[in-house]
Amino acid sequence: MTNTRFGSATVELPTDTQILITRRFDAPASLVFTALTTPEHVRRWWGWSSSEMIVCDIDLRVGGRWRYVVRDEHGSEFGWHGEYTELDAPGRMVSSEVFEGFPDAASLNTTTLTEADGVTTLTTLAQHTCREHRDGHLEAGMEAGMQHTFDRLQVLLAEQGSVAGRYRRVAAGFTAVAAAVPFDGWQRPAPCVGWVARDIVRHLVEWVPPFLQAGAGCDLGPLPSVADSPSAAWAALDSALQSLVDDPSTAHVEFSHPQAGVHPLDGAIAMFILGDLLVHTWDLATATGQGVVLDADEVHRMRVGIEPITAMLSQSGHYHAPVAVPADADEQTRLIALTGRQP
Known part of the structure; x- marks a missing residue:
């Protein structure tokens, strides 16, 4: 497993109220999105490895809420929560974020995933309501914790991608x-x-x-x-x-x-x-x-793999001829149709 991207996340300050985080991962966007939004995965990468995630609730829908609670090595507990306002898997996700220790300093986080040649670029734009809250976020050790947690995510993605x-x-x-x-x-x-x-x-x-x-x-x-x-x-x-x-x-x-x-x-x-x-x-x-x-990643891999050769696959008898589906059909439906099945 390569570790050349460890510690490679960048932090920029586009305006007095914004933080822009960028990190690249050697994994498809669908796999990254799944790792970001599935509790069993989030528990393995979010936060410091010395802490235990004791609550990981994710209701992945517009209007759904999420909440994480971690317990550090001293027994202290810290919580974060928010609500999803936009979801367009696997490319975009918008949600609020509230650190429960400072409930008035909420941010609105817009995360985008852009894939090219098997590498996914993650960007998160955290929009705060004032400079004081943005600076408080930075001064709380955000960057060190972010580098560590993204490195843990990279390890998980390498395992999941094997x-x-x-x-x-x-x-x-x-x-x-x-x-x-x-x-x-x-x-x-x-x-x-x-x-x-x-x-x-x-x-x-x-x-x-x-x-x-x-x-x-x-x-x-x-x-x-x-x-x-x-x-x-x-x-x-x-x-x-x-x-x-x-x-x-x-x-x-x-x-x-x-x-x-x-x-x-x-x-x-x-x-x-x-x-x-x-x-x-x-x-x-x-x-x-x-x-x-x-599994969204496997659906994507298989669709991309067989789409150019569907005629050959149907002529060989491997699958029946593809079934027509609407142009805006989701990728799973498109894959099933390519195999000659009626979705």
């Missing part, structure tokens, strides 16, 4: 959908023609292990019967795959397959397995009457 981190997020989505399938849900028709929900798990269990065995000699071991328990079969496959991508040596193993080509093993998993698992998460959710929001 194949192991990407697989963990996508697999967690499939696991959550599978866990919510009702008792009789596994026999419900699936979007894939001729399949029921159970067949989605059967497909994964039947093609992934022999694919990895043929390309890299990986033995994922015996898996439970899909007929007996789709959930157990998926859990075993998931555990085996996660162990494989968590192993640092996987990046140095060559994967060579007559149809799929030659790749590092972790690259092959990212290229061929993640996208399949992502789309089949939607299939399983749709088959069993569940709404699902797929």
